[in-house]
Amino acid sequence: xxxxxxxxxxxxxxxxxxxxxxxxxxxxxxxxxxxxxxxxxxxxxxxxxxxxxxxxxxxxxxxxxxxxxxxxxxxxxxxxxxxxxxxxxxxxxxxxxxxxxxxxxxxxxxxxxxxxxxxxxxxxxxxxxxxxxxxxxxxxxxxxxxxxxxxxxxxxxxxxxxxxxxxxxxxxxxxxxxxxxxxxxxxxxxxxxxxxxxxxxxxxxxxxxxxxxxxxxxxxxxxxxxxxxxxxxxxxxxxxxxxxxxxxxxx
Amino acid sequence: xxxxxxxxxxxxxxxxxxxxxxxxxxxxxxxxxxxxxxxxxxxxxxxxxxxxxxxxxxxxxxxxxxxxxxxxxxxxxxxxxxxxxxxxxxxxxxxxxxxxxxxxxxxxxxxxxxxxxxxxxxxxxxxxxxxxxxxxxxxxxxxxxxxxxxxxxxxxxxxxxxxxxxxxxxxxxxxxxxxxxxxxxxxxxxxxxxxxxxxxxxxxxxxxxxxxxxxxxxxxxxxxxxxxxxxxxxxxxxxxxxxxxxxxxxxxxxxxxxxxxxxxxxxxxxxxxxxxxxxxxxxxxxxxxxxxxxxxxxxxxxxxxxxxxxxxxxxxxxxxxxxxxxxxxxxxxxxxxxxxxxxxxxxxxxxxxxxx
Numbered sequence: 001x002x003x004x005x006x007x008x009x010x011x012x013x014x015x016x017x018x019x020x021x022x023x024x025x026x027x028x029x030x031x032x033x034x035x036x037x038x039x040x041x042x043x044x045x046x047x048x049x050x051x052x053x054x055x056x057x058x059x060x061x062x063x064x065x066x067x068x069x070x071x072x073x074x075x076x077x078x079x080x081x082x083x084x085x086x087x088x089x090x091x092x093x094x095x096x097x098x099x100x101x102x103x104x105x106x107x108x109x110x111x112x113x114x115x116x117x118x119x120x121x122x123x124x125x126x127x128x129x130x131x132x133x134x135x136x137x138x139x140x141x142x143x144x145x146x147x148x149x150x151x152x153x154x155x156x157x158x159x160x161x162x163x164x165x166x167x168x169x170x171x172x173x174x175x176x177x178x179x180x181x182x183x184x185x186x187x188x189x190x191x192x193x194x195x196x197x198x199x200x201x202x203x204x205x206x207x208x209x210x211x212x213x214x215x216x217x218x219x220x221x222x223x224x225x226x227x228x229x230x231x232x233x234x235x236x237x238x239x240x241x242x243x244x245x246x247x248x249x250x251x
Numbered sequence: 252x253x254x255x256x257x258x259x260x261x262x263x264x265x266x267x268x269x270x271x272x273x274x275x276x277x278x279x280x281x282x283x284x285x286x287x288x289x290x291x292x293x294x295x296x297x298x299x300x301x302x303x304x305x306x307x308x309x310x311x312x313x314x315x316x317x318x319x320x321x322x323x324x325x326x327x328x329x330x331x332x333x334x335x336x337x338x339x340x341x342x343x344x345x346x347x348x349x350x351x352x353x354x355x356x357x358x359x360x361x362x363x364x365x366x367x368x369x370x371x372x373x374x375x376x377x378x379x380x381x382x383x384x385x386x387x388x389x390x391x392x393x394x395x396x397x398x399x400x401x402x403x404x405x406x407x408x409x410x411x412x413x414x415x416x417x418x419x420x421x422x423x424x425x426x427x428x429x430x431x432x433x434x435x436x437x438x439x440x441x442x443x444x445x446x447x448x449x450x451x452x453x454x455x456x457x458x459x460x461x462x463x464x465x466x467x468x469x470x471x472x473x474x475x476x477x478x479x480x481x482x483x484x485x486x487x488x489x490x491x492x493x494x495x496x497x498x499x500x501x502x503x504x505x506x507x508x509x510x511x512x513x514x515x516x517x518x519x520x521x522x523x524x525x526x527x528x529x530x531x532x533x534x535x536x537x538x539x540x541x542x543x544x545x546x547x548x549x550x551x552x553x554x555x556x557x558x559x560x561x562x563x564x565x566x567x568x569x570x571x572x573x574x575x576x577x578x579x580x581x582x583x584x585x586x587x588x589x590x591x592x593x594x595x596x597x598x599x600x601x602x603x604x605x606x607x
Contacts, residue, residue: 101566101567102416102594103416103417103567103598104411104509104513104525104533104566106414106522106525107412107522107525108415130348130398131398131399131400131401132415133418
């Protein structure tokens with residue numbers, strides 16, 4: 001909980017342009033323009049998906065299937081499907097208070113790490129551990145959570161099938177969830193982030209309507225609300241999205 | 252022990268009567284001790300901290316043989332926290348780490364009422380804490396370690412505390428083709444951090460020769476090599492830079508060094524933790540800070556095998572730019588791909604290249 005709270009504070013401070021009530025819808029065209037501008041040099045991470053993400057493709061770059069009406073989905077990077085090294089390569093790392101000459105000049109045990117993810121402008125940091133090494137990896141996993149919360153990818157509702165990462169975080173009683181999806185993944189599992197991102201994408205596509213999203217996911221509205229409320233950062237992001245559509249927050 | 256817990260809370264401004272042993276340690280050592288904690292006074296002209304700890308074993312490695320009741324420990328925690336000035340909130344974190352390093356891990360299912368087992372008597376911890384907070388003795392010397400990369404590197408007075416920037420050097424070694432089976436030299440190894448981290452990545456044919464002119468450094472490096480069980484990979488030799496490496500001349504796949512590079516004139520302005528307490532031998536790079544770096548460059552071509560790699564840490568931008576330029580013009584026939592490499596704060600911290 002404390003870590004999540006810290007994370008949200010970090011977001012509020014470092015990503016304020018993305019954090020205003022109307023920001024979520026604005027991020028979308030911004031990302032689109034980024035993706036369009038950078039298209040020629042885009043590295044498609046699909047080629048090096050980690051094993052956990054390799055089985056899914058419904059929201060990933062769609063490769064050669066241009067004829068299937070998947071249109072421009074391929075222009076959206078699947079950041080959460082990237083390996084740590086690939087994601088790190090898109091980041092700037094600075095110490096939290098980076099100042100002065102550093103090196104032998106300085107004794108700084110806090111080892112704060114601050115990662116700035118260039119494509120999205122998202123900043124994640126970690127200061128808790130004694131080792132910069134460990135702080136770097138917690139900052140990276142925090143970055144993954146922030147990307148899940150902040151980066152919205154468009155969904156075509158007409159032929160939408162929820163990706164497996166999303167199915168994995170749904171309660172077992174979901175009627176669209178088959179047995180081979182396995183047990184439910186909770187907020188403490190690193191694989192929760194990709195599912196959370198897909199859930200927010202869907203919620204964004206249905207204009208923040210929990211009952212609409214619940215119908216698509218084979219759940220009761222109450223069950224989906226409980227899932228959203230089970231994680232503080234997910235709840236905050238969902239409510240921000242709902243507020244931007246003029247809806248009341250979930251409690 | 253019990254009498255300690257009953258003592259009133261220590262205040263930074265109202266010294267209370269203390270046992271004589273503490274008084275001795277608390278005696279102001281500098282005329283400037285009253286200056287603001289943030290303005291570094293002139294560094295002491297004597298050598299860094301004389302070995303005050305009777306026991307040279309780093310605190311975190313001593314046996315936990317001192318039982319302390321929970322109440323006494325809680326009282327210590329309160330007294331110690333009360334010494335932390337509002338300007339230095341990070342010291343609360345240090346206090347937590349100090350207690351973690353000084354305590355034996357509680358066995359699972361232990362009686363919560365049982366006394367804690369500490370690695371030093373409580374009054375010694377108290378003295379150590381005061382010297383950290385008031386004398387700005389580096390926290391790493393207090394607990395005797397630094398968490399560096401995935402290692403816990405033992406350190407003590409007289410040896411440079413490894414810096415987070417230097418972690419990158421190990422990654423650069425790992426990026427050299429075939430590094431696993433090469434012979435490497437870590438010159439001025441200090442605590443041995445680089446040597447141990449590199450050794451842990453090596454294959455059966457790989458080896459690290461770690462040199463240092465300081466006797467304390469050699470001792471501490473030995474300890475770290477032992478702690479990580481890389482005795483068969485790291486050979487520590489006492490001596491200055493290339494001196495102890497005559498027999499491996501021309502056979503090295505790589506030379507690594509984080510030599511002293513701070514210009515002498517900058518020493519008085521250093522952060523007190525560094526300037527007052529760390530060994531000048533490991534910091535002072537001479538007039539422009541380049542004395543040792545240039546010496547290292549001179550020795551490179553005869554030490555490295557053809558195609559061999561080198562990386563040095565430097566004082567930053569200007570020094571790195573100078574060295575890149577110097578090596579590429581003066582020895583263009585001996586070296587190639589010489590370049591400066593940024594650290595995580597975007598300072599050109601390293602110079603690396605290959606022997607032709």
